[in-house]
Amino acid sequence: MKFAFFPGCSLESTAWDFDKSTRAMCRALDIELVDIPDWTCCGSTPAHSTNASLASALPAMNLQKARALGLPVVAACASCYARLRTANRKVRDDAEERERVEAIIGAPYEGDVPVRHLLDALINDYKADRVRAKVVRPLSGLRVASYYGCLLSRPPEVVAFDDPEHPTCMDDLVEAAGAERVEWPYKTECCGASLSISNSEVVARLSHRLLSMAIRAGAECIAVACPLCHVNLDLRQGDAAKAHGDLAPTPVLYITQLLGLALGLDADALGLSALSVSADALVKKVSTTAQPARAGVVR
Amino acid sequence: MTQTLEWTNAVFLSEVERRSGTPVGACLQCHKCSTGCPVAPEMDLLSSQVMRMVQLGQEEEVLASNAIWLCASCEACTTRCPMGIDIAGAMDTLRMLAVERKAAVPDKRVKRFNDSFLQSVRWHGRVFELGMMTAYKLRTRDFFSDVDKVPKMFAKRKLSLLPHFSAAAKKVRQAFKRAEEEEKKR
Numbered sequence A: 001m002k003f004a005f006f007p008g009c010s011l012e013s014t015a016w017d018f019d020k021s022t023r024a025m026c027r028a029l030d031i032e033l034v035d036i037p038d039w040t041c042c043g044s045t046p047a048h049s050t051n052a053s054l055a056s057a058l059p060a061m062n063l064q065k066a067r068a069l070g071l072p073v074v075a076a077c078a079s080c081y082a083r084l085r086t087a088n089r090k091v092r093d094d095a096e097e098r099e100r101v102e103a104i105i106g107a108p109y110e111g112d113v114p115v116r117h118l119l120d121a122l123i124n125d126y127k128a129d130r131v132r133a134k135v136v137r138p139l140s141g142l143r144v145a146s147y148y149g150c151l152l153s154r155p156p157e158v159v160a161f162d163d164p165e166h167p168t169c170m171d172d173l174v175e176a177a178g179a180e181r182v183e184w185p186y187k188t189e190c191c192g193a194s195l196s197i198s199n200s201e202v203v204a205r206l207s208h209r210l211l212s213m214a215i216r217a218g219a220e221c222i223a224v225a226c227p228l229c230h231v232n233l234d235l236r237q238g239d240a241a242k243a244h245g246d247l248a249p250t251p252v253l254y255i256t257q258l259l260g261l262a263l264g265l266d267a268d269a270l271g272l273s274a275l276s277v278s279a280d281a282l283v284k285k286v287s288t289t290a291q292p293a294r295a296g297v298v299r
Numbered sequence B: 001m002t003q004t005l006e007w008t009n010a011v012f013l014s015e016v017e018r019r020s021g022t023p024v025g026a027c028l029q030c031h032k033c034s035t036g037c038p039v040a041p042e043m044d045l046l047s048s049q050v051m052r053m054v055q056l057g058q059e060e061e062v063l064a065s066n067a068i069w070l071c072a073s074c075e076a077c078t079t080r081c082p083m084g085i086d087i088a089g090a091m092d093t094l095r096m097l098a099v100e101r102k103a104a105v106p107d108k109r110v111k112r113f114n115d116s117f118l119q120s121v122r123w124h125g126r127v128f129e130l131g132m133m134t135a136y137k138l139r140t141r142d143f144f145s146d147v148d149k150v151p152k153m154f155a156k157r158k159l160s161l162l163p164h165f166s167a168a169a170k171k172v173r174q175a176f177k178r179a180e181e182e183e184k185k186r
C-alpha cells in the first residue's frame, strides 16, 4: 500500500511526535508514504476565515503537485485533511471557483486528486484485522477514550468515511491493538481548536469538560488524530485544571503512538517524550502486563 | 416594549448568501445549531440569532458581534441544520465582511492571530510557529499569556528557532497576491 503524504505545518513542528509515530507505524505495517515534494501550508482556519480564494488555492497547489506522484493523498492532521477535501469539493462543484483557483496557482486543477485521512486508509483499505495480526504487544487492560473532535467526521458532505455523530474508526483500531474502548458521550465535541492561542480561556473550559468526562467514563488515556486537539488536551491540561478544578493527569496520545506501542515500537521511535502529560506509567503497564505475542520482535 | 421586525432589507441577506453560497434565508429558527454550539456560552449572539439578523438586514449588529469571531469552525451546526444551511461557512463570510467593511470588532485577538498566521505562511510557505507567535504578541501587546509554555515547548522540541522554508515559498507569495486580487472581485 502506497500513498502520497501531506504532513502539514503542525507535523513539522509542534506535532513532530505525530509525524514520527505516523511514519514509524506505517513502516511497521508496510504502508509506504511518499512526501509531496515542496509541500506548502493548507491555510487552515486563518485562510478560510480571511480569504475564500486563498482557502481553496493553498490546498489545490499541493494537490496539483501530488498529481505527478500518481498516488492518492493521505493526511494525518485532521485539519489539513478537511481543508484539502473542502478545496477539492469546491473546485469540482463550482466552475467559477475552479477558474479562480487555476488562475491563482497558475496550473490546471480539476479537484480530482483523491484525499484520504490516515484513519480512513487504515480502517477501510488496510482493515483492523490486518492491524490486529501485526500486534506483538497487545495493550491488554488499557482503557482508551477515542476523541475524534470535529473535522474527522464533519461535515459529512466533505469527509464521509465514518458516522458524523458517532464515529467508530479509532475505537476499532484501539481494540485491534488489544486495548479496551471506553464509550463516552463527547467524542465529537469541539475542544476550541484554533481558539487555542487567541481565546485560551474558552479552550480551558472546553478541554476541562472533555477531560473530566473521559475520566468519569473510566479512561486511562485519550487517543487523538489532530494536532490541535492534542495541544488543547495535553499541553493545556494543566491550564484547564488550574481554571476549572483538579483533573487526574490523563495522557493524551496520538492514535499512531498507541498503535505503534502495540506493534512493538519503543517510546523513542514514537516520540513519546514530546507529551506534556507523561505516558511513562502507561508504557510500563502495557510492557509488564502484556505478554509479547511473539518473543524477540519487541524493540 | 414590543418591537416589530420586518423583513424589509434583503440586500444584506442576498450578499451573505451569494458570498457564502448557502441559503441563510431558509433558516426557520429551530435553534438546533445554537444548542450544539461549543462556544454558545461566550457568544453575544447565538448562531441561530445571527442567521435571523442576517435575514432582517441587521448588518451593523451582526458584523460588530463577537459571535462571528468566537465561532471555532467546528462544523457541528452545518452538520445538523435541518435546512442544509452551512452556518460555519456563513460565519466565514461574515468575518470577511466585517473586515472589508471595517466593522467595530469587539475583540481583535482572533483577527490578529489569523493575520499573524497568514503572514508567516506568506513568507515561508509554511507556518513558522515562533515567528507567528512573536508577531501575534506584537499585534495584541499581550506579552504574558502562555509565556510559561515556551520553555516547555523548547524542551520538547515543539518550537524551533529557525523557520522551515518550503522550496515553493515564492509560489505561495504569488498565490497570496493573486488571491487578494481575486477576492476583491467577489
Ligand code: SF4
Residues within 6 Å of the ligand: B026, B027, B028, B029, B030, B031, B032, B033, B034, B047, B048, B051, B080, B081, B082, B083, B084, B085, B087
Ligand atoms: S439549525 Fe439551521 S434552521 Fe435551525 S436555527 Fe440553525 S440555521 Fe436555522
Ligand code: SF4
Residues within 6 Å of the ligand: B033, B036, B037, B038, B039, B040, B047, B070, B071, B072, B073, B074, B075, B076, B077, B078, B087, B088, B091
Ligand atoms: S461552527 Fe461555529 S457556530 Fe457552528 S457550532 Fe461550531 S463554533 Fe458554533
